Amino acid sequence: MNEVKVGIIGATGYGGLELIRFLHNHPEVKEIDLFTSSEEGTIFSSKFGHLLSIHDAPLNKIEEEKLSGFDVVFTSTPSGVTSKLLPPLVGVGPKLIDLSGDYRLKDLASYEKWYKKTPAPHSIVQESVYGLTEWNEKNIQSAGLIANPGCYPTAVLLSVLPLIKERLIDPNYLIIDAKSGVSGAGNKPSQTTHYSEMNENFSIYKVNEHQHIPEIEQAIKMFANTETTITFNTHLVPMTRGILATSYAPVLPGVTNKQLNDCLEETYKNHPFVRLVQDVSSIGTNRVKGSNYCDIYVKVDERTNRATIVGVIDNLVKGAAGQAIQNMNVQFSLPQTLGLDVVPLFI
Numbered sequence: 001m002n003e004v005k006v007g008i009i010g011a012t013g014y015g016g017l018e019l020i021r022f023l024h025n026h027p028e029v030k031e032i033d034l035f036t037s038s039e040e041g042t043i044f045s046s047k048f049g050h051l052l053s054i055h056d057a058p059l060n061k062i063e064e065e066k067l068s069g070f071d072v073v074f075t076s077t078p079s080g081v082t083s084k085l086l087p088p089l090v091g092v093g094p095k096l097i098d099l100s101g102d103y104r105l106k107d108l109a110s111y112e113k114w115y116k117k118t119p120a121p122h123s124i125v126q127e128s129v130y131g132l133t134e135w136n137e138k139n140i141q142s143a144g145l146i147a148n149p150g151c152y153p154t155a156v157l158l159s160v161l162p163l164i165k166e167r168l169i170d171p172n173y174l175i176i177d178a179k180s181g182v183s184g185a186g187n188k189p190s191q192t193t194h195y196s197e198m199n200e201n202f203s204i205y206k207v208n209e210h211q212h213i214p215e216i217e218q219a220i221k222m223f224a225n226t227e228t229t230i231t232f233n234t235h236l237v238p239m240t241r242g243i244l245a246t247s248y249a250p251v252l253p254g255v256t257n258k259q260l261n262d263c264l265e266e267t268y269k270n271h272p273f274v275r276l277v278q279d280v281s282s283i284g285t286n287r288v289k290g291s292n293y294c295d296i297y298v299k300v301d302e303r304t305n306r307a308t309i310v311g312v313i314d315n316l317v318k319g320a321a322g323q324a325i326q327n328m329n330v331q332f333s334l335p336q337t338l339g340l341d342v343v344p345l346f347i
Ligand SMILES: NC(=O)C1=CN([C@@H]2O[C@H](COP(=O)(O)OP(=O)(O)OC[C@H]3O[C@@H](n4cnc5c(N)ncnc54)[C@H](OP(=O)(O)O)[C@@H]3O)[C@@H](O)[C@H]2O)C=CC1
Pocket: 009, 010, 011, 012, 013, 014, 015, 016, 035, 036, 037, 038, 039, 076, 077, 078, 079, 081, 099, 100, 101, 149, 150, 151, 183, 184, 185, 186, 187, 188, 315, 316, 319, 320
């Protein structure tokens, strides 16, 4: 086929750069055009030298008429941008895949509360499809607008959803302790991500106020049919990429370690990007770095009757651009692994 024409808005950001890296190797993509809100005309490879002779075209101004001619448009912009940018493009041609949080929360009041921004139009938010690929493939196939999941929710949901859905753990006491590399905060410099303040430091942030809390709760309701309120906290680790999310929950009476592992194995046996790890020394951010894998490890503490459940991803790949391309593959009825079949960068 080799005919998908792709537009990327937010190409100069970290998520955008990862989209370019994978889409350039995608056998069905024939054209990639990049859009900017601030650097129209800049030759892309003069700004990003690693793309010299790979992407030498200039950045384009964001214009509705130009965008409507693409087969798919990815938006990788800060929250609060696509709520205004995308409505005119809905239903006019391109499939839309939004990497920001603007279309994930179905409850607009919740978006307003957690993001402190004006929500996107109600009807479009209701129409959008949550792009957690392994759990929503059927709806993604026919979606016009995909709300790509947040990075933390991807690591958390893939690891806990099967166990909640099969009633093996008690979601009422779910506590999630998550850590991320600094690229999760995007390319805009800030005090917290400044090298001299972030390096040799390990910090907690947005305590009990992280915008991914309602997203995780909504997805547990959507896919495991369970209402719950979670405790979820996030930490910044002085490394560039990677998320490791550790969840703790009581196992229900009589449930064994083997049952938890069997459940995960059974759920993901036909999903190439989710790997169940048996040996704890084999799970870590450098086992998935640069790849679209989500690695999962689970172990019951027989002393406390609680399960420790670990999910690991590269925040920029399975947590953003990789999952977005996986969703594009599903929308175009292509194999999910197309363009994404890379070996992690272990060292
Ligand atoms: N980093 C991560 O690990 C993850 C990020 N996300 C989400 O994905 C989105 C992108 O993240 P990330 O790439 O890290 O962010 P960055 O800050 O690195 O990049 C965002 C890009 O958006 C563009 N932009 C900024 N303002 C506007 C605007 N008003 N209109 C159009 N474009 C604009 C900018 O490009 P230009 O100036 O050229 O227009 C900028 O380079 C965010 O919503 C983020 O929360 C989701 C999962 C993981």
